[in-house]
Amino acid sequence: MADERLTIRKAEGGEAQGLASDLLRRYFAEEGLAVPPSRQRAGLDALLNDRRCVVLFAEREGVTGEPLGIVTASWKTSVERLKVAEISDLYVLPTERGGGVARALVEAVADWARTQGCTALFAAVGPDGELSHGMSGFFTHRGFADEYRKLLARELPPAGHAGAGGDAGTLAEDAPKETT
Numbered sequence: 001m002a003d004e005r006l007t008i009r010k011a012e013g014g015e016a017q018g019l020a021s022d023l024l025r026r027y028f029a030e031e032g033l034a035v036p037p038s039r040q041r042a043g044l045d046a047l048l049n050d051r052r053c054v055v056l057f058a059e060r061e062g063v064t065g066e067p068l069g070i071v072t073a074s075w076k077t078s079v080e081r082l083k084v085a086e087i088s089d090l091y092v093l094p095t096e097r098g099g100g101v102a103r104a105l106v107e108a109v110a111d112w113a114r115t116q117g118c119t120a121l122f123a124a125v126g127p128d129g130e131l132s133h134g135m136s137g138f139f140t141h142r143g144f145a146d147e148y149r150k151l152l153a154r155e156l157p158p159a160g161h162a163g164a165g166g167d168a169g170t171l172a173e174d175a176p177k178e179t180t
Contacts, residue, residue: 010054015065023091125139
């Protein structure tokens with residue numbers, strides 16, 4: 001709740017997978033996202049083991065192991081802004097909403113991004129998050145600006161398999177060399 005102090009900590013160690021999995025499973029179920037459990041585990045493992053990513057928990061001060069919320073973020077290199085971070089998952093238990101947990105998680109990610117040398121922080125807002133929770137408003141109240149960009153996604157088959165158009169394509173260095 002608003003008057004209670006929060007602790008934000010990085011998810012690491014043996015308990016991280018279990019605690020994060022539980023919160024993310026709740027998040028995906030609430031938003032109606034059909035992400036198979038095996039993919040959730042693999043994605044979470046990738047986040048927890050990649051230095052470009054962070055998973056943070058919000059907890060009541062002095063109460064470890066009972067997270068109230070979770071945020072995941074990663075950074076990438078960008079020509080336009082050099083290094084940018086993006087919040088991809090933000091979830092707070094329904095009973096804890098409105099008490100500053102999400103705000104604290106976003107500020108903690110911003111701090112992490114600055115320490116990584118990032119020059120900007122983006123937030124991905126899906127249609128369910130917008131309709132159910134007005135997430136665009138949440139983020140704009142915290143200094144984010146709508147850049148009128150649209151995030152488009154395309155599922156990719158594993159390397160070496162034909163894509164939707166029947167052509168897996170090749171990288172330039174893999175393409176046959178011309179001979180004269």
